[in-house]
Amino acid sequence: MKGLFYSLLISASKNLGTWIFTLSAWFISTGYFLLFPGRVRVGVRFFRALFPQRRPHYHLWCTWRQYHSFADLFLDRILVSDPGTISFNSFGLNRLREAVEKRTGGIILMSHVGSWEIAALLLKKELPQIRLLLYMGTKEREEIEAMQKKGAIEAGIRVIALNRTGASPFDIVEGVRFLRGGDFVSMTGDLVWNENQRSLPVRFLGHEVLLPQTPHLLALMSGAPLFIFFSYRTRKRTYDFSIKGPIHVSAPSRTLRAEAIKRSVREYAAILEQAVREHPYQWYHFEPFLGKKIGEPGAGE
Numbered sequence: 019m020k021g022l023f024y025s026l027l028i029s030a031s032k033n034l035g036t037w038i039f040t041l042s043a044w045f046i047s048t049g050y051f052l053l054f055p056g057r058v059r060v061g062v063r064f065f066r067a068l069f070p071q072r073r074p075h076y077h078l079w080c081t082w083r084q085y086h087s088f089a090d091l092f093l094d095r096i097l098v099s100d101p102g103t104i105s106f107n108s109f110g111l112n113r114l115r116e117a118v119e120k121r122t123g124g125i126i127l128m129s130h131v132g133s134w135e136i137a138a139l140l141l142k143k144e145l146p147q148i149r150l151l152l153y154m155g156t157k158e159r160e161e162i163e164a165m166q167k168k169g170a171i172e173a174g175i176r177v178i179a180l181n182r183t184g185a186s187p188f189d190i191v192e193g194v195r196f197l198r199g200g201d202f203v204s205m206t207g208d209l210v211w212n213e214n215q216r217s218l219p220v221r222f223l224g225h226e227v228l229l230p231q232t233p234h235l236l237a238l239m240s241g242a243p244l245f246i247f248f249s250y251r252t253r254k255r256t257y258d259f260s261i262k263g264p265i266h267v268s269a270p271s272r273t274l275r276a277e278a279i280k281r282s283v284r285e286y287a288a289i290l291e292q293a294v295r296e297h298p299y300q301w302y303h304f305e306p307f308l309g310k311k312i313g314e315p316g317a318g319e
Contacts, residue, residue, distance in 0.1 A: 036093055043089035051085045060306050061085075067223040067308055068298055083299045087251070091133045091302075094255060098139050103255060106140055110261035114141075114245055117264065118148050121200030123242040124264065126150075127207040127233050127286065128249075130303035131293045137249030137259065138204060142175055149201035151176045151193060190236070197240035207233050207246075207286050208303065218280060219309070220287040223294070226309040227287070234282040237267040238275060244282065246289050250297050262289060 051058060061081030062074070069076065097103040117124050126141075128134035138152055152175050178192065193203045208229060210217045216231040237244050243264030250258045265285065269278040294301050 036097075039093050039096070043092055044086065047085045047089040051082060057304055060304060064223075064301065064303075064308060065298070067225055068294065070224075080298065084301060087299045088302050090251060091136065094133070094136055094251070097255065098136050101143075104136070104140065104257065105255065106249075106257040106259055107252075108144075108259040108261070110263075111144070111259060113263060114247075114261050115145060117243070117245070118145055118202075123197045123200045123240070124202050125197070125233050125237050125242055125244050126202055126204040127244055127246050128204060129206055129208045129290055129293070130301065131290065131297060132249040132251065132257075132300050133302075134204075134206065134247070134249060136257065137247060138175060140249075140257070140259075141247075149176075149196070149199075151178065151196045151201065151203045153178050153193070153203070153205040190232070193236055194240050197236065197242040203236065203242075204247075205233055208290060208307075209305075218283045220284050221312055222287050222291055223308065225311050227307055228309070229283050229287060231279055231283065234267050234279045234286075237265075237282065238269065238279060241268075244286075246286060248293050248297075250300055260293075 058078075058081055061084055062077045065077040065080040065084075066074075069080070094104055114124070114126070128137065138150070142148065142150060154177055176196075196203050210228050210230050216235070217228040218231055219226050219228055221227075233244065236242070243266050245261050245263040246265070248260040250260070252258050265282060267278055267282045269275040
C-alpha cells in the first residue's frame with residue numbers, strides 16, 4: 019500500500035510539479051510526529067544527550083526539525099535519477115578515486131547521518147568505473163525500501179538485502195571476494211540488526227551504544243582500507259560529501275585482532291559523533307540507539 023501511494027505521488031509530481039510531493043511530505047512528517055509519541059521520545063532523548071544544557075521544549079523542536087528534514091530526502095531520491103538535477107561538493111573524494119584507479123578496493127562505511135542511499139547513487143555516477151557491493155537492510159512488507167533497492171540495482175550497484183536475522187556467512191564471503199578483487203563494499207556502521215550480531219559497546223554522546231563489528235572485521239580479513247563516508251544535504255538539491263580515511267585495520271598476531279577491531283570501532287564512533295554535532299538535524303536513526311549513560315550502573319565502554 020505504501021509503495022502504491024509513493025508511486026502515485028511520484029507520478030503526480032512529475033505531471034503537476036514537485037510542489038505536490040513537497041506538500042504531501044510535510045503533512046506525512048507532521049502526522050508521524052503527532053501520532054507516534056514513542057518514536058518522538060526516541061528523538062527527544064537523543065537531542066537531550068546532544069544538547070544537555072537546553073530546555074525540554076528545545077529537544078522537542080529539534081525532533082520536529084529532524085522529521086521534516088528527513089522528508090526532504092524523499093523528493094531528492096526521485097530526482098537523483100535525472101542527470102544534473104542533484105549536485106554535490108566533495109571533500110576527500112580524491113582518496114576514494116585513487117583507490118578505484120589503483121584497484122586497492124575498500125569498505126565504504128556509511129551511517130544514518132545524511133542520506134547514504136543518495137550518496138551511493140551519486141557516487142556511482144561520479145565514479146562509473148567503481149564496482150560496488152551495497153549491503154542494505156530490509157524490513158518485512160517495506161515496499162518503499164524495495165523501490166530504493168531497485169533503483170540501486172538499475173544504477174549498476176550489486177545489492178545484498180539483509181533482514182533482521184543479519185548477514186549469512188555466504189553474504190560475508192561475497193563481500194570478502196569483492197574486496198580481494200580490488201572492488202568496494204558499502205554498509206552502514208551504526209546499526210546492529212539483531213542481538214546475535216557481533217557488536218561492541220562504545221562511548222557516544224556520553225552514553226553506551228552498540229556498533230557492529232562486521233565492517234571492521236571485513237577490513238581486517240581482507241586487508242582493504244576503511245573509508246568513512248558522509249553525505250549532508252546543505253540546501254535544496256545540493257549535498258556535501260565528506261570522505262575520511264583510508265583507515266587500515268591490522269594486527270601483527272591473532273591475539274591482537276580483537277583489540278585492532280575495537281580501536282577501529284572506537285575511531286568510527288568518534289568520527290560519527292563529530293558528524294552528528296555538526297549536522298544534528300540530519301540524524302535519521304529513528305530506532306532507539308542510545309544505551310545507558312556512561313557512569314550509570316550496568317554501563318561500560
